[in-house]
Amino acid sequence: MSQSLSRRSLLGKLSATLAGVLAAPAARTAKAAVQKVFVSSGAPKDYDPTKHKWVMAIDVNRCIGCGMCAEACKKENHVPEGPFYRTWIERYTITKPKPDSDGARGETIVDCPNGGMHGFPEPPVPKDQIQHSFFVPKLCNLCEHSPCVQVCPVGATFDAPDGAVLIDPKYCIGCGFCIQACPYGCRFLSPVTKTAEKCTLCYHRITRGLKPACVEVCPTQTRVFGDLKTAAPDDPIRQFYQNNRVQALKPHLGTEPRLFYAGIDKEVR
Amino acid sequence: MRAKVPPQVVRLLLLLVGIVGSYLTARYFLTPPSFRQYGWYRGEALIEMRARDKMYAGRKACEECHSDQVQKLAKHEHKNLACEGCHGPGDAHAQNPDVHIDKSSYAACLRCHEANPARPKWHKQIVVKTHYAGSKCTECHVPHAPSEVP
Numbered sequence: 001m002s003q004s005l006s007r008r009s010l011l012g013k014l015s016a017t018l019a020g021v022l023a024a025p026a027a028r029t030a031k032a033a034v035q036k037v038f039v040s041s042g043a044p045k046d047y048d049p050t051k052h053k054w055v056m057a058i059d060v061n062r063c064i065g066c067g068m069c070a071e072a073c074k075k076e077n078h079v080p081e082g083p084f085y086r087t088w089i090e091r092y093t094i095t096k097p098k099p100d101s102d103g104a105r106g107e108t109i110v111d112c113p114n115g116g117m118h119g120f121p122e123p124p125v126p127k128d129q130i131q132h133s134f135f136v137p138k139l140c141n142l143c144e145h146s147p148c149v150q151v152c153p154v155g156a157t158f159d160a161p162d163g164a165v166l167i168d169p170k171y172c173i174g175c176g177f178c179i180q181a182c183p184y185g186c187r188f189l190s191p192v193t194k195t196a197e198k199c200t201l202c203y204h205r206i207t208r209g210l211k212p213a214c215v216e217v218c219p220t221q222t223r224v225f226g227d228l229k230t231a232a233p234d235d236p237i238r239q240f241y242q243n244n245r246v247q248a249l250k251p252h253l254g255t256e257p258r259l260f261y262a263g264i265d266k267e268v269r
Numbered sequence: 270m271r272a273k274v275p276p277q278v279v280r281l282l283l284l285l286v287g288i289v290g291s292y293l294t295a296r297y298f299l300t301p302p303s304f305r306q307y308g309w310y311r312g313e314a315l316i317e318m319r320a321r322d323k324m325y326a327g328r329k330a331c332e333e334c335h336s337d338q339v340q341k342l343a344k345h346e347h348k349n350l351a352c353e354g355c356h357g358p359g360d361a362h363a364q365n366p367d368v369h370i371d372k373s374s375y376a377a378c379l380r381c382h383e384a385n386p387a388r389p390k391w392h393k394q395i396v397v398k399t400h401y402a403g404s405k406c407t408e409c410h411v412p413h414a415p416s417e418v419p
Contacts, residue, residue: 076325205325220392
């Protein structure tokens with residue numbers, strides 16, 4: 001055996017082994033250094049996302065359009081100034097049908113000044129022409145089949161195991177595909193970070209046992225929030241499903257929203 | 270006699286090994302450790318998202334020091350209101366009582382109670398012009414106990 005081993009091949013094999021021994025720890029160090037970029041600091045790790053399923057539900061019959069939710073969301077999440085909202089309120093005004101028409105309803109007017117953050121001015125048509133009018137709070141619809149997640153080319157947006165649809169700001173390249181894909185208009189490109197932003201269900205609050213900011217400040221319990229995996233039968237979220245006939249927005253798109261509305265009209269989109 | 274592999278095939282194979290090798294090397298170094306922990310994304314992003322600071326402390330935090338006000342509130346119509354709905358975000362104040370909440374962030378009565386045809390009928394609303402000519406709601410109403418007269 002030793003006779004068949006030439007000086008040349010022995011030296012070659014020895015140097016290859018040496019290089020391998022030297023390169024393995026170096027590669028490990030290099031890998032750790034590269035991956036450190038993706039790893040966060042000492043955030044609490046006592047929360048298991050697979051043990052929760054957060055949902056929100058909205059009872060439109062209770063909304064008084066004060067806009068506190070939209071304002072609280074903006075403050076809590078440091079949403080940029082200007083027409084950028086993670087949650088907002090729309091006012092639907094359905095007019096009476098014209099006197100000479102035989103229609104049941106008139107036209108639908110939707111307005112949303114400043115996302116409803118500072119309340120609503122006088123109605124867009126004189127009061128005697130309004131058939132009826134109501135407020136609809138809007139936010140991420142928490143789709144089961146999220147179009148925004150499907151179109152992301154870099155895997156930056158995802159359905160978290162606990163029900164929130166989130167964006168990884170370190171991965172987002174700001175291409176804006178998701179903004180076009182969301183049929184509910186719930187995303188925007190932040191002029192500050194140049195990445196897409198959306199409702200996170202106040203992920204930093206719900207994982208600490210608090211309610212999302214909009215639910216916290218809502219004075220009329222229009223917004224109901226709960227955890228389907230741990231909710232007791234008397235939990236407000238279970239009561240909501242039990243006591244209301246609910247409806248999702250744009251059901252024909254097959255997005256299967258987990259956000260349900262009670263008391264909305266056929267005009268709501 | 271051994272069949273000789275043509276040199277162009279050898280070169281192609283070497284090229285293939287080189288491409289696959291550099292791909293595997295790049296993947297080894299660049300894939301974050303928590304990728305695919307829950308799915309096709311970085312699991313670590315969930316932890317980063319949770320590490321953010323909050324602005325609203327929540328009603329429980331208010332109750333730790335202001336239980337007298339919360340108890341008073343609980344007897345009246347405004348019992349379900351969040352403290353921070355009217356008083357503004359108070360996490361900084363809850364962490365350090367010396368930091369006061371900016372009074373300009375307080376919400377006024379009319380934000381909820383001014384008449385608007387889109388508001389539901391069960392909600393108490395006023396038309397300001399016909400309701401009272403004075404300037405202050407608190408002359409006649411106590412915000413923490415709306416049914417009491419000051």
